[in-house]
Amino acid sequence: MLGTRFRTEQIQRFFPILDWGKDYTRANLTGDLTAAVIVTIMLIPQSLAYALLAGLPAEVGLYASILPLVAYAIFGTSRALAVGPVAVVSLMTASALAPLGLANVADYVAAAGVLALLSGLFLVAMGALRLGALASLLSHPVIAGFISASGILIATSQLKHILGISVSGHTFPEIVSQVFSQIGLVNFPTVLIGVAALGFLFWVRKGMARTLVRKFGVSEYLAATAARIGPIFAVIGTTFLAWVLNLPEYGVAVVGQVPTGFPPFGLPKIDLELVGQLIAPAILISIIGYVESVSVAQTLAAKKKQRIDPNQELIALGASNISSGMSGGYPVTGGFARSVVNYDAGAETPAAGAFTAVGLLFAALALTPLLFFLPKATLAATIIVAVLSLVDLSILKHAWGYSKADFAAVFATIALTLAMGVEVGVATGVGVSLALFVWKTARPHVAEVGQVPGTQHFRNICRHQVLTDPEIVSLRIDESLYFANARRMEDMILARVHHGRDEIRHVILMCSAVNEIDLSALESLEATNQRLKDLGVKLHLSEVKGPVMDRLKRSHFLDHLTGSVFLSQYEAFQALKSDTAAAA
Amino acid sequence: MLGTRFRTEQIQRFFPILDWGKDYTRANLTGDLTAAVIVTIMLIPQSLAYALLAGLPAEVGLYASILPLVAYAIFGTSRALAVGPVAVVSLMTASALAPLGLANVADYVAAAGVLALLSGLFLVAMGALRLGALASLLSHPVIAGFISASGILIATSQLKHILGISVSGHTFPEIVSQVFSQIGLVNFPTVLIGVAALGFLFWVRKGMARTLVRKFGVSEYLAATAARIGPIFAVIGTTFLAWVLNLPEYGVAVVGQVPTGFPPFGLPKIDLELVGQLIAPAILISIIGYVESVSVAQTLAAKKKQRIDPNQELIALGASNISSGMSGGYPVTGGFARSVVNYDAGAETPAAGAFTAVGLLFAALALTPLLFFLPKATLAATIIVAVLSLVDLSILKHAWGYSKADFAAVFATIALTLAMGVEVGVATGVGVSLALFVWKTARPHVAEVGQVPGTQHFRNICRHQVLTDPEIVSLRIDESLYFANARRMEDMILARVHHGRDEIRHVILMCSAVNEIDLSALESLEATNQRLKDLGVKLHLSEVKGPVMDRLKRSHFLDHLTGSVFLSQYEAFQALKSDTAAAA
Structure with missing residues (x-):
């Protein structure tokens, strides 16, 4: 009986769908369906x-938004997370695949698939080993810097x-210098489409909801929804224009044939060989x-x-x-964006x-023929508007004000990205x-x-105004003692x-901040004890x-310790203090 | 005036020879000359x-023992250190040069010179930047493990x-399997010479001094000196044998022609290209x-x-x-060996x-013709006897008993070396x-x-038997708060x-052991403060x-802190404790 319950709990933990699925209500269904429609359009x-950003054919983006969502629905523990292609990971995919020099599109697509597979296997392995904590090696400033720099790079x-x-x-x-060197080659119809799409999308994001509510009396909810699905209007509008005016003839790049x-x-x-080349980027992407x-x-x-x-979550991803x-x-x-929309919807x-x-x-089954005339400039505008909201360089100022080490980490991340x-x-x-x-703990x-x-x-x-004794030196060591600082401590105590x-x-x-003494530090403490003994000084802890x-x-x-170990610094001072101190 | 004295001190610091040189006495001269004769013979x-161990012609070893000693005499601060080729660095030189695949001996010798040059430049740069502390990244157990493993590898x-x-x-x-696969090809005259030299050298090291004192009434000092220069007798004896019996004809490898x-x-x-290949090994060797x-x-x-x-010392080396x-x-x-001999002599x-x-x-000027018939087996025996004294695997047991982390480091070092x-x-x-x-500080x-x-x-x-209060949770955090443990701390406090x-x-x-709070940890503390506030709990430090x-x-x-910051935990407890606690 207990065994059965244990097994059920284990299974539920691994398949969270069993947990929320059994209490699924009609109200849940309404909420989920509404959200799904809005998120789909977005x-x-x-x-x-x-x-496109990852250098892949357009349909790959659609494919990456189908089965992965089903898999997350089965294994994921978040109620609102929306999984799919995202900007930073797409950029990382492009940067992982570029050095392979694959001229053939089919090979490039296959390599992207292998990258996803490797990344998935690595995530499952991390989950099975319960190594989620590894992610904590990325500090907040590094993540913030990385996301901002990636946003700039993508835009x-x-x-x-x-x-x-x-x-x-x-x-x-590289990109900036190439753009400047080719500034004479720009295609004006493309620029018109691109700038118009950019302008529209910025307006959709910043001003449309307010205008709809104020000028047209639309409800807040409807206006917010319209703002979310706004990009689809840019897609429809520019595709229609490109078709009517036959813009590809004027040099406007369009998505073209997308398989149905x-x-x-x-x-x-x-x-x-491919696996060997992709394993490191796959781990980083994961x-x-x-x-x-x-x-x-x-x-x-x-x-x-x-x-x-x-x-x-590792398993689910x-x-x-x-x-x-x-x-x-x-x-x-x-x-981030799609999950927030999903949640709000x-x-x-x-x-x-x-x-x-x-x-x-x-x-993927029915709409792809309609995408033939979709200008790439429109898609680029969608990306730019989306990623510029990720860029927030205030982390630099914030880190500078608080700690130079944090600043160095965020600055290095941004500059090198x-x-x-x-x-x-x-x-x-x-x-x-x-x-x-390590540097700080070593000094x-x-x-x-x-x-x-x-x-x-x-x-x-x-x-502080404190009492001391000329015969006693009390040193509070503000760090664990380990190999990187052991020798320095020894020198410091002797110098004092x-x-x-x-x-x-x-x-x-005084060891209140010493959380660890490793073997190197133990040897240094032994040496310190011996050297103090030679000077006629006792060492206490x-x-x-x-x-x-x-x-x-x-x-x-x-x-071998010449002195004693005291429970508290107060006890130590009471036991050792001389008459001089008592008078102080 | 002050400027001049400052300059003189600076110069003396950079050229320690000016310090000891000006008080050089006749007694110093006697001591130094005696030591020099013994060390030269050794x-x-x-x-x-x-x-030979580094894969270089024999004369290179002599050359490396001439000018470097003069340079150290000018710049070094140790009175007894003897600089020159040593076992571990010779092995590292071989391992740095092997992958270059240089078939030509002159190229190989030149590459060894470049390695020394790069290593020297790196050491001077470290000295100029006062980065000697970098060496503390090598913990005692890692050094001990590395030296022992190198000794085994060299032997x-x-x-x-x-x-x-x-x-x-x-x-x-690799070496062991190759030795076993060729065990049928051994050259017996070589084995005889080698085993005899090994036996003699072990006896010189372990038993000769005692025998000389007890059986022949030689003074302790003379016996110890004889033991130190003992290897030269093996060299003379086996060279003489090889010459008289014309051993090269029987397949015994000898040093051969050494330029004079x-x-x-x-x-x-x-x-x-060579510099690029050697820079990393040069840093490691340094x-x-x-x-x-x-x-x-x-x-x-x-x-x-x-x-x-x-x-x-960085400058001098x-x-x-x-x-x-x-x-x-x-x-x-x-x-180590030569410095101790130098000091003792x-x-x-x-x-x-x-x-x-x-x-x-x-x-180098006069004796090299005499080295023609010196069997390589004798030199190998010299090396084996010297390096086996470096092997001390007790560090494994010692580390195991004290700390599993130290054991893991020493074991990994030995196994991978x-x-x-x-x-x-x-x-x-x-x-x-x-x-x-990092792992320990992260948990x-x-x-x-x-x-x-x-x-x-x-x-x-x-x-300990202590007083607590049901309304107060006092948590002593035994680590600096930083990105790798910030999130974990947040979860731990909330869980409690x-x-x-x-x-x-x-x-x-209680932050007595918190030596640092970085930006990531600050954000986690802010989140903790907020989450506790939602639960109606105040956070104090x-x-x-x-x-x-x-x-x-x-x-x-x-x-934003909901509570206060107290000077001591006692003050905090006094200020916050409820009537319940007073009764406890």
């Missing part, structure tokens, strides 16, 4: 646009579609995608006091990517995602954050402390004793924490 | 042998010379060589209460390597090194140490604390509050350190 142009990369020129660069300086039908199903062409997705999911869950399970790789798609993740359960998938399948691409940028950001953390703060009068509390003699040599008889190390003390007891250090 | 076979690599077979592997499994004359002087052939050298220098300085300057690269040598460093100043250089120059070579081994050791450190210990009765001291409620929800009105975070408080004051966190 996703059609976005899916096409992001495929810049889309300029070529707005201008009707051909640019092959993948970094900000079900997404292809099955494994993409896999060879080991981690970035996961971080983006989980933070969106957590934000939305908090609003309804729901909880998401970060490790199950992994399943989404595997299904994307097996159905002609490319790497996907939970997107009233999605109650992951079923909304499944309904959206049906909508997009219908688009722009200058050398997304992979180098994010890897540098993580590297700089970790290196600065710890050490405070000489004294007793705050009338209390049993000890604080820095430079910051040499400084006031004649009077000093006791050194007390105070406020050693339980776990640290347990470990010291396993070594021989305490047998 | 160094001749060792230099040849280590050149194994020399078996081919003892057996007279040809082995090309560079890792332990001054070392070549000038820059080796440098091309940019760091390992520096760590070995500085720890020997510090050990010997401590015995005479002298001090060495770690940053000036850099100068040694540059001069080695410019005089036909290869990378050098301060060696009475070296008083670095002049002993300069005198040794003169001795080795004499060897043996299995994949020195570069992978030491890089893995450093990587594993750092990763485990910190958090203790719920209460007041130790009769004191103002607060300790873990699970380890949810656990005892109804009664809790205050959460006090206590014992926030000066530097952390300074930074918090620069943010808006304190404006």
Whole structure:
């Protein structure tokens, strides 16, 4: 009986659909269906646009928005997250596939599928090993910097579609210099379409809802909905124009022939050399995608006091990517914009995602012939408007004001993402954050402390009025002792004793901030003890924490320690203080 | 006036020779000359042998023992350190040059010179930037593991010379399998010479001094000196045998023609591709060589209460390597064995090194014809006996008993050095140490604390009998708060509050071990504050350190904090405790 319940719980945990599915109501269905319709209309142009950004044929964007949504609906724990192609991951896909130099479109599409598959397998493996915490290596400033820099990079990369020129660069300086060198080659009909679409889309985002409410008396809800599905009007309008005026004859690039039908199903062409080349980008894409997705999911869950399970999210995103790789798609993740729209439009359960998938399948089956005359400039405008909202460089000022280390990490991330691409940028950001953390812990703060009068509390003699004793040096070590700072600590303690040599008889190390003493530090402490002994000075410890003390007891250090270990700094000071101090 | 004195001090600091040189006495001269003679006799076979280990012609070992010693005498701060070719650096040189696939000996020698030059430039740069602390990234267990594994690897690599077979592997499994597969091809005269030399050298090291004193009444000092220069007898004996019996005819490999004359002087052939290939190994060699050298220098300085300057040592070792690269040598460093011999033989100043250089120059000018018949098996035996004394696997047991993280680092270092070579081994050791450190700080210990009765001291409620209050949760966070643990902390605090929800009105975070709060952690603290506020719980901080408080004051966190910041945990508890607690 207990075994059965345990099994059921395990299964429910792995298939959250069993949990929300059994209580599914008519009200849920209404909410989910409404959300699905709105999200579908929003996703059609976005899916096409992001495929374009990834360098893929437009239909791949649609395919990546069908099965992955169903997979997330089965495995995901967020009620509102909408999975599919997103801007940053599309950019990363382009940057992973570009170095392969695949001239054949079919090979390029297959490689994108393999990337999704590898990314999915990696995510599932992380979930199975419960390694979601690895994502915490990306600090907030690094993520913020990376997203902003990616937004700038993406917007810049889309300029070529707005201008009707051909640019092959993948970094900000490359793209900008190529755009300037070809400024004479711009295609004016394309620029007109592109600028008009941009202007319309900015208006849709910023002013349309207000205008509709104020001037046309439309309800707030309807106006907000119209703003969300606004991009579809730009798509319809410019496609119609291109068809009527036969704009391709005037050099306006259009989407062209898009195959109609079900997404292809099955494994993409896999060879080991390709897998070897894609494994590192796949891991990076997985981690970035996961971080983006989980933070969106957590934000939305908090609003309804729901909880998401970060490790199950790994499984769900992994399943989404595997299904994307097996159905002609490319790497996907939970997107910010679409999830917020899904949530605001009233999605109650992951079923909304499944309904959206049906909508997009219908688009793939029936609407693709209508996309022939859709100008690429319109899609580029959609991308630019979407990603510019991601750019927020205030993180630079914020980080500068708070901590130079955080500033260095965010600055390095932004600069290197722009200058050398997304992979180098994010890897540098993580590297700089970790290196600065190690650097800080390797050069710890050490405070000489004294007793705050009338209390049993000890604080820095430079910051507070405190009692001290000429025969006692009390040093509070503000860091765990480990290999990177062990030697420095040894030198620092000895230097302090040499400084006031004649009077000093006791050194007390106040260990309230020492959370760890590793083997290197233990050897340094032994050496310090010996060297102080040679000078006739006793070494004492105070406020050693339980776990640290347990470990010291396993070594021989305490047998050779010339002084004692005291429970508190106050006890140590009381026991050792001389008559001089009592008079002070 | 002040300016002049400052300049003089600066110059003296950069040229320590000016400091000890001006007080040089006749007694110093006697000590230095005696030491130089003994070290010269010891160094001749060792230099040849280590050149062999590095895959270089024998004379390169001599050249690397001349100018570098003079350079160290000028720039070095240790009075007893003896610089020259050493076992581990020779092995690393071989492993750096092997992948270049240089068939021509002259190219190979030139590449070794470039390696020394690059290593020297890197060391000087580190010294100029005062980056000696970088070496502290190598923890004691990693160094110990690396030295032991290198010793095993070197000894194994020399078996081919003892057996007279040809082995090309560079890792332990490769070498062992090649030795076994060729066991039928051994050359018996070589084995006889090799085993005899090995037996003699082990006896010299372990038993000769005692035998000389007990059976022949030789004085202790003379016996110890004989033991030190013992290897030269093996060299003379086996060379004589090889000449008389014409052993090369029976397949015994000998050193052969060694050019006579001054070392070549000038820059080796440098091309940019070579520099690119050697830069990473050069950095690794520099760091390992520096760590070995500085720890020997510090050990010997401590015995005479002298001090060495770690940053000036970088300059001195850099100068040694540059001069080695410019005089036909290869990378050098301060060696353990030779420095101890130098110290024990009475070296008083670095002049002993300069005198040794003169001795080795004499060897290069006059003795090389005598080396023709020196069997390579003898040199291999010299190496094996020298390096086996470096092997001490007790570090594994020691680390296991003290800390599993230290054990993991040392085990990874040993296993990967043996299995994949020195570069992978030491890089893995450093990587594993750092990763485990970050891993530990990312999953910190958090203790719920209460007041130790009769004191103002607060300790873990699970380890001590303490007073608590049902309305107050006091959590001592045993780690700096930073991006890798920020989210985890947030979840942990919230989970604790949810656990005892109804009664809790205050959460006090005791920050005595929080040495840093970065921007990510600040955002998590703000979120925690907000989430606790929604639950009707106030958040307080206590014992926030000066530097952390300074930074918090620069943010808006304190404006939104629902509770207060208290100087001590005792104050916080006194101010917040309810009537229930007073009764407890």
